[in-house]
Amino acid sequence: MVMVGAGAIGSFYGAILKRAGCHVSVVLRSEYDVVREKGFSIDSPLGDLSYQPDAVYRDGETLEQAPDYVICCVKVLPGVDRGALLKPWVGEHTRIVLIENGIDIERAVADVFPANPLISCLAFIAVSRTEPGRIEHKAFGQLTMGTWPDGISDDCRAIAALFEAGGINIKLSESVVAERWRKSLWNTPFNPLSVLAGGADTVTMLDTEGGEALVREMMAEVVAVAAADGHPMPEDAIDKNIAGTRKMPAYRNSMALDYLNGRPMEIDAILGNVVAIAQQHGVAVPRLETMRAALAMRDVQAAKDN
Amino acid sequence: MVMVGAGAIGSFYGAILKRAGCHVSVVLRSEYDVVREKGFSIDSPLGDLSYQPDAVYRDGETLEQAPDYVICCVKVLPGVDRGALLKPWVGEHTRIVLIENGIDIERAVADVFPANPLISCLAFIAVSRTEPGRIEHKAFGQLTMGTWPDGISDDCRAIAALFEAGGINIKLSESVVAERWRKSLWNTPFNPLSVLAGGADTVTMLDTEGGEALVREMMAEVVAVAAADGHPMPEDAIDKNIAGTRKMPAYRNSMALDYLNGRPMEIDAILGNVVAIAQQHGVAVPRLETMRAALAMRDVQAAKDN
Numbered sequence: 320m321v322m323v324g325a326g327a328i329g330s331f332y333g334a335i336l337k338r339a340g341c342h343v344s345v346v347l348r349s350e351y352d353v354v355r356e357k358g359f360s361i362d363s364p365l366g367d368l369s370y371q372p373d374a375v376y377r378d379g380e381t382l383e384q385a386p387d388y389v390i391c392c393v394k395v396l397p398g399v400d401r402g403a404l405l406k407p408w409v410g411e412h413t414r415i416v417l418i419e420n421g422i423d424i425e426r427a428v429a430d431v432f433p434a435n436p437l438i439s440c441l442a443f444i445a446v447s448r449t450e451p452g453r454i455e456h457k458a459f460g461q462l463t464m465g466t467w468p469d470g471i472s473d474d475c476r477a478i479a480a481l482f483e484a485g486g487i488n489i490k491l492s493e494s495v496v497a498e499r500w501r502k503s504l505w506n507t508p509f510n511p512l513s514v515l516a517g518g519a520d521t522v523t524m525l526d527t528e529g530g531e532a533l534v535r536e537m538m539a540e541v542v543a544v545a546a547a548d549g550h551p552m553p554e555d556a557i558d559k560n561i562a563g564t565r566k567m568p569a570y571r572n573s574m575a576l577d578y579l580n581g582r583p584m585e586i587d588a589i590l591g592n593v594v595a596i597a598q599q600h601g602v603a604v605p606r607l608e609t610m611r612a613a614l615a616m617r618d619v620q621a622a623k624d625n
Numbered sequence: 626m627v628m629v630g631a632g633a634i635g636s637f638y639g640a641i642l643k644r645a646g647c648h649v650s651v652v653l654r655s656e657y658d659v660v661r662e663k664g665f666s667i668d669s670p671l672g673d674l675s676y677q678p679d680a681v682y683r684d685g686e687t688l689e690q691a692p693d694y695v696i697c698c699v700k701v702l703p704g705v706d707r708g709a710l711l712k713p714w715v716g717e718h719t720r721i722v723l724i725e726n727g728i729d730i731e732r733a734v735a736d737v738f739p740a741n742p743l744i745s746c747l748a749f750i751a752v753s754r755t756e757p758g759r760i761e762h763k764a765f766g767q768l769t770m771g772t773w774p775d776g777i778s779d780d781c782r783a784i785a786a787l788f789e790a791g792g793i794n795i796k797l798s799e800s801v802v803a804e805r806w807r808k809s810l811w812n813t814p815f816n817p818l819s820v821l822a823g824g825a826d827t828v829t830m831l832d833t834e835g836g837e838a839l840v841r842e843m844m845a846e847v848v849a850v851a852a853a854d855g856h857p858m859p860e861d862a863i864d865k866n867i868a869g870t871r872k873m874p875a876y877r878n879s880m881a882l883d884y885l886n887g888r889p890m891e892i893d894a895i896l897g898n899v900v901a902i903a904q905q906h907g908v909a910v911p912r913l914e915t916m917r918a919a920l921a922m923r924d925v926q927a928a929k930d931n
Binding site for chain 2: 524529532536605608611621
């Protein structure tokens, strides 16, 4: 199989598939030389997951034979055409597996490869890239997955079995879109809010005067959009999310870390697509719209200032 | 008269009163030595407004005779007790004049000096402090003023005549609170939004996708709160504000400049008090609440990180 995008997430799940005995190639850009020479070094509670990929490619190369699976682990960003990135590696029978964050992030890929099976995965993991080719896996690793837009195909079960053989937990879901909404209930309020609050951590967000009330209202907006999109959530979903967050120590989410480190942020995948779906269904999301517009303005101003 | 707070605003209006022939003293903190030695240097389209105050005081000094007027030009910030700052200079018959931004910023002063006449002024001016004791007046200067909470007392007319004698335009208003709401219609959306958008200018805010729509919705929230507070605005107020802003070149408002320069921001005066009044009247202001909470979280996180 071919991993497209080998940041922290791609490198980690590549290691898992390698442990399962798969032939794992990676397509890289900036880290091509380092990884080709030294492979990936991965520290993990699962043990030393370091590995040398079976092949290291870069853009522009072609394969004689298309792989059974292409696994896409690139960030979902406005300037990144994932269809074009995947194109060279996807053959007629290649299954495409997305391990990516966000809502409605499958469509752009499905539009380019309408005949290929598309398997959508959500990663629940704490992993970071500390330097080129070097990954630190701190905790978790479960994938929730299903065939897009719904169901669990045999292809999906097959790749799930490989991940499990590599040592991680898999949750198969008949509705991966519903799973994405469930994750969005947390991410869509907390991630952008943290950025607007200058990189605030979870405890700051909940404990600031008016903070928890605002997060709850934002969550209610997400629940309303999800319901309009055909994915109603249980009544206690918000209470459970807040309670779960309060049980964890203060931490900065991935978007906050991207923001503080000057990296591009998945604004559309996490927030913009939710607002767009709300608008399609006529659901009022004033708080989410406020965040989306403020973050969009930030990008426009940064482009002007540079 | 005694000017308390001689930043850009206080120094400028002190110069105007000096030109009108008034005895003008100033109370300073950090710039005491510079101003005592060299006075204020003020470049202005009105001419060279540089002046040496008749006296320069600092906290802790006392006067033998209380002044007729104390003019308060300090920023309205959570940690700043303006009542305490004014106390040493206010006698039984002293009129208190506020030249300050924001909504409901008079109450904290009136509570400390319930028997003193209180005159509330809004400055429409472009002025900045370039270094200690040195002020650049770029344009405008009009004051809109009235007795607080309403009416135009003889005291108010008297100080207005002095400002006019010094060369600026005065608009007397029977309802200075209504005037504050009218200014709030612009400031309350644009100022905090600019900060959340990383210091975005007016054109960025209006031209970003969804930007003008958001600003209009926020203005509608302000209009609703003002109406609930007894100050309905004309139906075309929002259209006029947007059109007026579109006629101006792109610029960064005062809060954006404070943010970009790491100076404290008048969040409560401009935004927090509007949200508080909305809550008292049960008016929904989801967009303003989102901004207020995000900015409050920013302060909490900054305090944690330092």
